[in-house]
Amino acid sequence: MARERNGKFAALLEEARWSRAQAAAAYNRVAEETLQGEVRENSRIGRSHVSMWVAGVQPKGVAPAILSQALSRRLRREITPEEVGFAVPTSPAQGALDWRVDPLIALNDLGSDVDANRRRLLAGGVYSAAALLLPDECWWTSMAERPATESQASKRVGRADVDTVREITQAFSRLDQRRGGGHGRRAVDEYLKFEVLDFLRGRFANDETRRAMFAASAELAYLSGWMAFDNSEHAVALNRFNVAVKLAARSRSAPLSGHILRAMAHQALDLGFRHEALKIAQASVNGDRYTHATPRERALLGVVHARTLAANGQKQAAARALLLAEDDLSNARDGILEPDRTFFFGEASLAHETACTLRDLGDHQKAVKEFRRSVRTRGPAFRRTHAVTLGYLGATQIAQGAVEEACATWSSVLDAMEDGIYSGRARQAVADMRSLLSPFRKRGVPAVGALDARAASYLAHVQ
Template sequence: MARKRNERFEALLKEAAWSRAQAAGAFVRVASESNLTDYTRIARQHVQHWVDGHEPSGQAPIIMCEALSRRLRRVVTAGEAGFTAPNSPAQGALDWRVDPLIALNDLGSTDLDPDRRSLLRGGVYSAAALALPAESWWVEMAKEPPSAGKSAQRVGRGDVESVREMTLAFSRMDQRRGGGHGRSALVEYLRSDVARYLVGKFPDDRVRRDMHSAAAEGAYLSGWMAFDNGEHDVAEPYFALGLKLAARSGDAPLSGHILRAMAHQALDLGLFNKALELSAASIDRQRYESATPRERALLGVVHARCLAASGQKKAATKTLLRAEDDLRSAHDGIEEPARTFFFGQASLAHETACTLRILNDQKGAIDQFGRSVRTRGAAFKRTHAVTLGYLGATQMSVGRVEEACATWSRALDAMEEGVYSGRARQRVLEMRQLLSPYRRRGISAVVEVETRTADYLRTVD
């Protein structure tokens, strides 16, 4: 029996003004970005088969729909494209209409279940799904939800502090060891203890809001750890979940903090317009105005990087200067949120250097990366290793080969002390790529770093 032509998919290709080859190219770009290497050989004939009625297998429907979504600037679902796609718990977290408690339970259960984890890991980062909701959504989310049932446990101020302390402990571990260490334990804590607290009986609305804020920080941290480990498809729904919980708590600065992280992720993925949109939202009105100086500085430096990536040099420079002023105004008498414990002069210098690199000021970037390395404490081993990786790459860009190798040796020293981080691994891959033109020149420093990078990759892959 002849297959029925997929007219829905064909109509979307026409709307996108794509040939079959162009559609295949867009598909491969999304698959490559999400490290779905099994799908990077899709060609025009595959797209034609799908138009002819053959059902794309595995994650292919999700990848194709994401490519179409980006092209058409709206969310294209598998159903609209005439495909059958596996249901993912990420969809609930990314749908602003889905209650955060439902999203938390679904995400956590799937993330921790070996048999279902593939539904979450192996998806794609969805830029189209991150269209932020209207102002009315934020207002509605901040309203008090229905009262808990009679059998619900009592939840007090001490429980809120317990969640905050636990999240801070995981955050400090992330700074030392990287996002690849301990995230599943955090997810288990969110899914069990924190989820029960969120449906408990609160003595007053302030405690309710504070508990949702504490839960939001935990969800955000789980997303950040996944992002650091290169699991972008996992990070995205946790960031969205954190944003929902922050909105329910009415915590505007925390919403800005999470939007800042989402902008950072989009920036790293090369989605500069989306990154700028998210970073602009992170500093919008109350999110910036009611934040403490240290957090304003953090929001500002990421916004500066996004401006630079979008070609807005003057605005990026002005924003950097404002971030410096904000950090300068932070002092011991101001109570800062625990989530900003890591952000100081070293972090500001790192972010400034990243912005200067984008603006092609390599000398300025080297100076700022060096300043970051000199001022960062030993407790921040993961970030220290990443900064050294960037510093070496920037030194290489101006021909300082042996100096770069010495810097990279220090980076590898830090990484080899139990750092599990996708961002750190990416720096090692960059080292190998940048050293490749020098492999046959007999430079001992190059040979040494090459050998160490190969050994490191064998241990983490």
């Protein structure tokens, strides 16, 4: 009996503007991230697999889940295996995070969660909207309550221990900005699990120290999440953000909770969950999370909120949010003690996020101007973000038809990447570069051929 062509899959490939080879490459990137070297049926595929599945062959093993995840990221909405035309059941809300789990238990389970997330994905789930639902207000109130019973641990924890955790966080945060999230995240997790957990279970000199230690631990857990997000380890990132929010809530630091929610919104937006991203961003600027924050942090929360508004077509609201973020940053001046976690956010970062907002609103000309301002004003300590900005600038330039300008910009991206930046976001900028150059390969533009060959060589060595 002849097989029936999988029209659903073929339509999605056409919508994604993927060739068979490009679809296979995207699949393999997600599989590598998810499986972490584990060999499973269809743990790596070629273009012939894609052709067979379009022809009606039902994929086996991990393929339905991996392919659905790859398509979800490309199309920026959740794609289930059923929507791809695959005869596999989906388990609703299997990716939902359990906000009831105590943060200390979650810290103790670091490492094993990677396997748990992998099992959930391979059972048929993807990074889904269900995983992005925030707890209600009652949860925040109960999480902030001091435990009814004090710890009987012999370890006494003081301000010097809090300072130690903060120093570790600062060191790795600066490394992340220079080299990308692919450097050192596992070391951060080891410190969280074996050192920070002992501090949190210790005896505190007073309640102020207890809250300070929970806040410092939350910032380190957030940093682990941000590094994982930057390196495209999205399930791990979401788990770390979840732990960080719990620790921040227990510390009663509303601005810190807002800071972490802002990162969750950023990740959701990058993965195409724009409606969920907006809800999380709105939560990040709600009440004390915004009003009790310092000017620099308010600007950071506000500009990500602006991006989510733009992604949801709320043009006027996005413009107002951008103006407010600019005003907030202008109020960040000497004499105001800003938290260390905002050290990276200044004029260059504001320009980068503003450019992304304008780009999503369709104003490419102003977006290019802001991306250039970001590139011009960013210091050498922020090389990873610099590479990401250049990648976005090149994509916006080529959208305007400025092909040679885009090639020059993207050449600078490769210069940075080849100099030791390990970042999934920056790698994706190189992959997107090749995709955007594809229509121009046969037009005889010398810069296109040279850059495409260089990008292909780079990706072959890092993937």
